[in-house]
Amino acid sequence: MFDMSLLLCPGRPETLRTERLTLRPLKMSDAQDLFAYAQDPEVSRHVLWKAHRSIADSRRFLRAGIRQYRRGFPGSYAIVLNENGRMIGTIGYMWINSEFRSCEIGYSLSRDHWNRGLMTEALQAVIRHSFDTLSLNRVECQHEVDNPASGRVMQKAGMRFEGIMRQRIRNKNKYSDVAVYAVLQSDMPTAGKE
């Protein structure tokens, strides 16, 4: 999906800051923090990776993410809590289509930090970055229909529900229906203003 000849972003993603969070490139030293939450089957239930069984799985995950930067793909950010510097989740690009200027964003967060509005804060920052810095036109997210909290994050971040795609993905050995949300550059409150 990502066309290297139409590169929009020079490798490692630039760090984004919000009131409570720093979104920065993944580092191998995130392994311990990542393993602390990625071993939780409740966190991995609705994402395409399996719960990490050992810190080796977390290192493999980080290596794959960092390799994407080297290939020139912005990939995923580490979500870091400003108050204590701990890495508590990831958010990033599942794919970017340079020709159509569209992308899909995916995310996951440590269960200790759910329901505090943190992922909404992170998603808003990545959406803004996608339009303002990467000059994309359309940002998509999708969630399994039995994961309504994720749909709520998309709504709160200003995305619009576009429909259900039946058995769009196969996750943990079963097909899943997904709800698709998107926001366009022209939907943003500041669109067209200098």
Ligand SMILES: CC(C)(COP(=O)(O)OP(=O)(O)OC[C@H]1O[C@@H](n2cnc3c(N)ncnc32)[C@H](O)[C@@H]1OP(=O)(O)O)[C@@H](O)C(=O)NCCC(=O)NCCS
């Ligand atoms: C989904 C996830 C990212 C949400 O992150 P978060 O930081 O808790 O999200 P927020 O606090 O910004 O918003 C969560 C919203 O969902 C709501 N919610 C929580 N559980 C819910 C449920 N079972 N049904 C409906 N809404 C629910 C919360 O009340 C909140 O909405 P509100 O602010 O209107 O009250 C987090 O739970 C997570 O990482 N889950 C595991 C990985 C995952 O599912 N990733 C998404 C794959 S598509």
